[in-house]
Amino acid sequence: MKMAEILTVEHLTMRFGGLIAVSDLSFVAREREITALIGPNGAGKTTLFNCITGFYKPTVGRLRLAHPDGASFLLERMPGFRIAREARVARTFQNVRLFTGMTLLENLLVAQHNTLMLASGFTMLGLIGSRAYTRAEAAAIDKARYWLDRVGIAARADDAAGALPYGAQRRLEIARAMCTDPALLCLDEPAAGLNNRESAELNELLHAIRDEHGTSILLIEHDMGVVMEISDHIVVLDYGVKIADGAPDEVRNDAKVIAAYLGVADEEVESAGLEVGL
Amino acid sequence: MSEPAPPPREAEPAAKRLDVLAAVKEAAIAALVAFGLFVLLIGIRTEQGPTGALVFTTRFGLLAEIVAAVFVGRLLRALTSREATVSIGNLVPASLKAAASGLAVYAAAAFVAFALLVPIIFYTNRYVLDLAILIVTYTMLGFGLNIVVGLAGLLDLGYVAFYAVGAYSYALIAQSFGLSFWICLPLAGILAAFAGLLLGFPVLRLRGDYLAIVTLGFGEIIRLILLNWQDFTGGPNGISGIPRPSFFGLPFTAADNGFAATFGLPYSPTHRVVFLYYLILALALLTNWVTLRLRRLPIGRAWEALREDEIASRALGINTTTTKLTAFSMGAMFGGFAGAFFATRQGFISPESFTFGESALVLAIVVLGGMGSQLGVAVAATAMLGGFELLRGFDQYRMLVFGAAMVAIVIYRPRGLVSTRTPSVFLHQRKTVPAAIVQDARAGTETPA
Numbered sequence: 001m002k003m004a005e006i007l008t009v010e011h012l013t014m015r016f017g018g019l020i021a022v023s024d025l026s027f028v029a030r031e032r033e034i035t036a037l038i039g040p041n042g043a044g045k046t047t048l049f050n051c052i053t054g055f056y057k058p059t060v061g062r063l064r065l066a067h068p069d070g071a072s073f074l075l076e077r078m079p080g081f082r083i084a085r086e087a088r089v090a091r092t093f094q095n096v097r098l099f100t101g102m103t104l105l106e107n108l109l110v111a112q113h114n115t116l117m118l119a120s121g122f123t124m125l126g127l128i129g130s131r132a133y134t135r136a137e138a139a140a141i142d143k144a145r146y147w148l149d150r151v152g153i154a155a156r157a158d159d160a161a162g163a164l165p166y167g168a169q170r171r172l173e174i175a176r177a178m179c180t181d182p183a184l185l186c187l188d189e190p191a192a193g194l195n196n197r198e199s200a201e202l203n204e205l206l207h208a209i210r211d212e213h214g215t216s217i218l219l220i221e222h223d224m225g226v227v228m229e230i231s232d233h234i235v236v237l238d239y240g241v242k243i244a245d246g247a248p249d250e251v252r253n254d255a256k257v258i259a260a261y262l263g264v265a266d267e268e269v270e271s272a273g274l275e276v277g278l
Numbered sequence: 279m280s281e282p283a284p285p286p287r288e289a290e291p292a293a294k295r296l297d298v299l300a301a302v303k304e305a306a307i308a309a310l311v312a313f314g315l316f317v318l319l320i321g322i323r324t325e326q327g328p329t330g331a332l333v334f335t336t337r338f339g340l341l342a343e344i345v346a347a348v349f350v351g352r353l354l355r356a357l358t359s360r361e362a363t364v365s366i367g368n369l370v371p372a373s374l375k376a377a378a379s380g381l382a383v384y385a386a387a388a389f390v391a392f393a394l395l396v397p398i399i400f401y402t403n404r405y406v407l408d409l410a411i412l413i414v415t416y417t418m419l420g421f422g423l424n425i426v427v428g429l430a431g432l433l434d435l436g437y438v439a440f441y442a443v444g445a446y447s448y449a450l451i452a453q454s455f456g457l458s459f460w461i462c463l464p465l466a467g468i469l470a471a472f473a474g475l476l477l478g479f480p481v482l483r484l485r486g487d488y489l490a491i492v493t494l495g496f497g498e499i500i501r502l503i504l505l506n507w508q509d510f511t512g513g514p515n516g517i518s519g520i521p522r523p524s525f526f527g528l529p530f531t532a533a534d535n536g537f538a539a540t541f542g543l544p545y546s547p548t549h550r551v552v553f554l555y556y557l558i559l560a561l562a563l564l565t566n567w568v569t570l571r572l573r574r575l576p577i578g579r580a581w582e583a584l585r586e587d588e589i590a591s592r593a594l595g596i597n598t599t600t601t602k603l604t605a606f607s608m609g610a611m612f613g614g615f616a617g618a619f620f621a622t623r624q625g626f627i628s629p630e631s632f633t634f635g636e637s638a639l640v641l642a643i644v645v646l647g648g649m650g651s652q653l654g655v656a657v658a659a660t661a662m663l664g665g666f667e668l669l670r671g672f673d674q675y676r677m678l679v680f681g682a683a684m685v686a687i688v689i690y691r692p693r694g695l696v697s698t699r700t701p702s703v704f705l706h707q708r709k710t711v712p713a714a715i716v717q718d719a720r721a722g723t724e725t726p727a
């Protein structure tokens with residue numbers, strides 16, 4: 001049985017002057033599934049992410065996000081911070097973007113800004129030290145502690161984020177995104193720069209996020225090992241156009257996908273595919 | 279198999295000789311630059327002779343001395359920095375550093391205790407009391423600007439505008455409606471905060487250098503309005519006869535209903551000065567308390583997150599527009615309080631008092647103190663204004679000494695006196711964050727990747 005749709009992208013086009021980064025793209029990401037977005041460099045994957053999270057306004061098209069409880073949002077009409085706050089779409093960045101001068105714990109508390117802001121009575125109650133706020137802050141710290149533990153960096157909770165090694169920074173970014181209680185988690189190349197062991201741990205973490213927390217995941221990834229192993233559904237982009245869409249097995253054998261990735265003539269596709277173990 | 283032959287022994291002294299040669303070369307270049315710079319400034323002079331004609335005099339001896347001094351200084355620096363990479367920071371053992379950071383709390387407490395005792399210690403010394411009031415006023419301005427620059431990372435070069443708005447608000451309200459200081463003070467703060475909002479709106483999209491230029495312009499606009507709106511602000515003549523503060527209704531006069539007579543004290547004009555001092559000290563401590571408190575609240579963390587990475591903040595659902603505006607208006611409000619105090623203390627204000635120089639001085643205090651550090655700002659304000667007074671004896675060399683001190687600080691403490699960041703919350707242990715990884719008020723990239 002197919003799960004309900006969480007993100008529906010309809011006829012999305014993003015134009016920068018004469019350059020068409022994404023062209024008439026339509027696809028669906030489903031609830032409690034890991035949808036992978038793959039494609040060669042410059043295929044428009046990050047542009048699509050920026051459209052979904054409100055950093056770009058799409059030239060044409062519709063982005064509909066539906067929560068499991070039935071609430072529905074048209075993302076292309078919302079400013080970026082409301083997409084994160086109300087539609088509950090969280091994201092990470094290709095070049096990790098942490099609050100480097102703040103500690104790990106502070107990074108995760110910033111992620112819970114909106115909850116805490118409400119609890120602090122928009123600062124007034126917090127300023128006079130109300131009980132309700134103290135409790136809310138303790139709860140936020142507990143949640144941060146849970147996620148630090150979950151991604152295995154709890155021991156360094158009081159260190160500055162900028163002092164962490166690269167792999168840990170990537171995990172912290174995911175933990176920070178999860179602290180916003182997202183309905184849809186968008187990960188931009190989460191496995192980039194990770195070694196084999198770290199990448200295996202990441203797979204586990206993403207599965208846990210999907211299964212235990214019921215968060216749907218949309219991810220961009222170049223590491224085919226990761227993509228094939230964890231995704232439920234793959235969308236392939238090339239030059240801003242969708243060239244394949246389906247389960248990992250279907251996509252793996254798609255001639256167009258192999259051609260796009262390897263850049264060879266059609267008759268050579270099969271032999272080249274065998275060489276790289278596809 | 280024999281071991282590979284050791285490198286020839288002569289290599290080391292040769293390298294050393296090369297080092298010395300390079301150092302001499304470096305020093306020679308520095309001396310040449312100094313010669314080029316000073317040959318016309320110092321070497322040659324034209325003076326008015328007895329007949330009124332210009333007389334051409336040369337001071338080549340002095341020029342030679344200065345160039346030689348540059349040569350020797352540069353040579354020594356080049357040689358010593360080559361010998362060992364010892365900086366002042368490395369000379370201090372780690373244990374001492376740890377102890378020093380623990381001492382910071384006591385240092386702050388001692389600082390406050392001393393500030394409380396100043397009027398008692400220096401009761402008879404009006405000069406010191408006036409200087410102390412000045413220092414505390416600038417400390418308070420520094421605290422206010424620190425919210426904008428240090429926490430939110432928005433470089434504001436027009437902070438004096440809010441100081442001016444506060445001062446004029448107080449002067450005009452107090453004069454026109456005859457309201458007391460304690461009613462006018464919050465009103466002045468609110469009006470200044472409103473001015474902060476007004477400035478905030480158009481500059482929301484700017485960052486770093488661009489923001490600095492626009493805020494600089496805003497500061498000048500406010501001054502020009504004050505200068506030209508003759509009917510309302512009195513133009514260049516300013517506003518005089520601003521009501522002086524009273525001790526909760528008791529005026530500081532020799533009259534029977536005055537402060538001195540009520541408490542059975544002999545009348546002394548120092549009473550008013552001491553009251554003013556405690557007033558501004560209370561305001562500064564309030565600013566400090568509120569800032570420290572806000573840092574631990576979500577709004578303060580959002581400010582810091584904004585400074586660290588605006589794009590990531592937006593992706594986490596933080597409304598960057600309102601967050602920036604609150605930072606601007608909060609900083610402006612404290613500037614307004616300080617302005618109101620300035621007006622009541624002086625009794626006379628004019629646009630002259632609100633030039634760009636004031637903004638630059640307050641910003642220098644914040645940068646020198648270490649962005650985001652309250653103790654640093656207080657120490658920097660004391661050092662800057664107190665230093666100015668101490669250097670009074672140097673006469674015409676005052677700015678030279680001051681400039682040299684600034685250069686030394688830029689070289690040895692580029693991130694200010696207290697450059698580490700103290701986290702607002704911790705799980706196990708509070709560890710300070712080294713300055714190198716804390717972002718400061720500079721331009722950032724706009725497109726996420």
